[in-house]
Amino acid sequence: MVFGGVSPEHSISCLTAANVVAAMDPDRFRAVGIGITRDGIWTRWSAEEILDLRSQGQLPEVPAGHHGTGLRRLDGGTFLVDNDGGGDPEPVDVVFPLLHGPFGEDGTIQGLFEMTGVRYVGCGVAASANCMDKHLTKVLLDEAGLGVGPxxxxxxxxxxxxxxxxxxxxxxxxxxxxxxxxxxxxxxxxxxxxxxxxxxxxxxxxxxxxxxxxxxQGLSGREIECSVLGGHNGQPPRASLPGEIIVHNPEGFYDFDAKYLTDDALATVSVPADLDEATTRTVRETAVKAFQVLGCEGLARIDTFVTEDGQVLINEPNTMPGFTRTSGFPLMWQASGMNYRELVTDLLDLAIERPLGLR
The missing domain is CATH 3.30.1490.20 (ATP-grasp fold, A domain)
Structure with missing residues (x-):
């Protein structure tokens, strides 16, 4: 797995990585890590070292000092190879890029995976780039007839x-x-x-x-989000039960502090959202259609507003949403009957099934 990175969401990526490693099925998967420092240095991490990120007592980060490493395409596949030539190359079957924000969720590292010939979890190059750019996202959604705000x-x-x-x-x-x-x-x-x-x-x-x-333009309505998973073996995408972001300060919004640095004083995530059956169905159908229109693969969280007159307007997608145990994406799947380990396994299986090639 790859975590950390140079974006402002570096620490959240580290927390996500620790939670995912803890949830992996040890009978099926063996985790090794690439921790990217804040200044872009790639370093090798063991599963045990990644797990220790949860015990730092503060927002963790990737420090300097680990062995420099990288992904290389060699005879027989893609391998993790230390820069100093020490140790044997480690074969890599699939990469889980647990990177949030620019230079991780925007198609850049996905292009590297394509060039090194390795399967990976999540959206491809174009979908990652288009979903990261909120303007391009709105253009694509509007062209497909899906509602967006002014x-x-x-x-x-x-x-x-x-x-x-x-x-x-x-x-x-x-x-x-x-x-x-x-x-x-x-x-x-x-x-x-x-x-x-x-x-x-x-x-x-x-x-x-x-x-x-x-x-x-600010929208008047309820902030409703829905988690989507790709379908297996050509089946359609799957939508979770929706969740709702409830911001307690009418003059505030769901900012970085409310998401990661405070208790429930600023905002809470209510899962499942208290919606009637028809609205729940519309949100889920809209999320799946957005996932398909944007060319998403693997996973995405689709954030919407449900207006007072019942419209479902798409705010934005997130192709690598927060993956801590308290994040909305896994909580929505838990409410839909899929626990954290099952979710991680499902995502890895989707990546393994997917053929190599540009997307």
Whole structure:
């Protein structure tokens, strides 16, 4: 498995890796790890060392000091090979890329897996890239007739050459607005803007993380998410029972702190969501259709808003959602009858079944 990485979600990836290793069926799988430091160095980890990340008493990270390593395509397959030439190459049957955010969930490392000829869990190159870019996601969903909320995009050259024109273009949206890095995750760099006076600062904050910025009109409704798994052997994708994000502060939103650093004071995840049967069915059908339209494989969490008039509008997909035991993705599958170990096994089996080749 690969974890850590250079994105702001480095520590969450480490927690995810420890939980996944703990859940793996030891009768079927043997885990070895590639821990990527915050500055991009690839290092080799044993399963026991990955498990120890859970006991650090704080958000863990990949330190320097482990043997440098990498994936290499050799005669007979793909292997984990230490940079100093020490030890025997370790054969790799499938990679579980437990990386969140840029340079892990955006198609970059998926391209490397394709080049090294190794199977891997999750979406392919194009689907990963399109789902990471919130603007491209909305374009694809809208083209397929799936509902998305009002939004606008600020491209790097537009803000650099004529920021006033960008602001005038945003005047057609109704406050509050949510200003986001177009390609990011875990709500890093997102600002809720209640009025025009905070808009420029919010755009500049988003641009610190990504020069391309997405501005969304705030939606009135319930935040409902649904976990999707690919189907085995050509079968259709499967949708879990939905969950609901309940934000307790009406002026707040489900940001990084609410997701990972606090107790339930800011927000809670209610699984399964308290929805009527018809709405539950619509959310699940919408999630599966979005998964297919976006070309997803393996897994994704589809986040939606259910409006007061019953519309289901897609907010965004997440192709490698949080995978700690308290994260929404495994909790929704648990509510649907699949425990954590079964979920990890299912994902690895899906990756093993999938043929090699560009996607």
């Amino acid at each position: 939004y606008a995009v600020i491209r790097p050259h537009e803000w650099q050459t004529d920021p006033q024109a960008c602001l005038e273009r945003l005047s057609g949206l109704t406050y509050p607005l949510f200003v986001k890095p177009a390609r990011g995750g875990s709500s890093v760099g997102i600002t809720r803007v209640p009025g025009p006076e905070g808009l420029v600062a919010a755009i500049e904050e988003a641009r610190r993380h990504d020069p391309k910025v997405l501005v969304e």
